[in-house]
Amino acid sequence: xxxxxxxxxxxxxxxxxxxxxxxxxxxxxxxxxxxxxxxxxxxxxxxxxxxxxxxxxxxxxxxxxxxxxxxxxxxxxxxxxxxxxxxxxxxxxxxxxxxxxxxxxxxxxxxxx
Amino acid sequence: xxxxxxxxxxxxxxxxxxxxxxxxxxxxxxxxxxxxxxxxxxxxxxxxxxxxxxxxxxxxxxxxxxxxxxxxxxxxxxxxxxxxxxxxxxxxxxxxxxxxxxxxxxxxxxxxxx
Numbered sequence: 120x121x122x123x124x125x126x127x128x129x130x131x132x133x134x135x136x137x138x139x140x141x142x143x144x145x146x147x148x149x150x151x152x153x154x155x156x157x158x159x160x161x162x163x164x165x166x167x168x169x170x171x172x173x174x175x176x177x178x179x180x181x182x183x184x185x186x187x188x189x190x191x192x193x194x195x196x197x198x199x200x201x202x203x204x205x206x207x208x209x210x211x212x213x214x215x216x217x218x219x220x221x222x223x224x225x226x227x228x229x230x231x232x
Numbered sequence: 233x234x235x236x237x238x239x240x241x242x243x244x245x246x247x248x249x250x251x252x253x254x255x256x257x258x259x260x261x262x263x264x265x266x267x268x269x270x271x272x273x274x275x276x277x278x279x280x281x282x283x284x285x286x287x288x289x290x291x292x293x294x295x296x297x298x299x300x301x302x303x304x305x306x307x308x309x310x311x312x313x314x315x316x317x318x319x320x321x322x323x324x325x326x327x328x329x330x331x332x333x334x335x336x337x338x339x340x341x342x343x344x345x346x
Binding site: 151153160208210220222223 | 265338340
């Protein structure tokens with residue numbers, strides 16, 4: 120079965136630095152990959168979607184890369200702020216028609232002022 | 233994007249009872265899903281809610297335990313039946329507006345079973 124790995128340890132960084140989160144997967148490549156932010160007690164909030172034929176996607180201070188050779192996606196937050204502190208989830212879709220997502224365990228990001 | 237509401241937002245229930253969770257979307261969507269997020273865990277897909285027909289369940293989830301309805305393109309319900317403390321979780325509905333597009337989540341329903 121497919122396995123999706125995110126660093127389970129919290130990532131602590133200083134305000135203003137770039138946060139980089141990793142999502143690794145095994146076996147076959149997904150059709151596309153989505154990143155979400157989740158705050159305690161709330162539902163996930165969609166951030167970015169990147170398809171298998173795309174190398175990089177940007178949105179404001181966010182950047183996602185997708186390397187199908189390494190079977191890895193990187194999620195970057197530049198000029199990080201304490202308000203960026205949350206858990207970040209990657210989710211993979213293996214079926215363009217089905218849209219069913221398989222989620223990683225999430226990485227908690229703490230940005231300190 | 234889509235505005236998704238869920239009712240109730242939280243509930244505390246007794247063992248052996250059932251709870252029905254509602255999911256309402258402000259626009260017609262192609263697909264609706266139900267997920268479960270157990271304490272400290274990530275999201276697990278329960279089923280795809282199909283309009284006008286039986287839901288499609290993932291491995292480990294069955295209709296008798298989690299009956300789902302989707303009478304139209306904007307509304308779905310999930311029932312958690314004969315609850316036990318192991319059913320204590322956050323239950324989330326999600327929608328896709330266009331096939332192959334972004335998936336948006338509701339705020340979740342926090343269920344505690346005593």
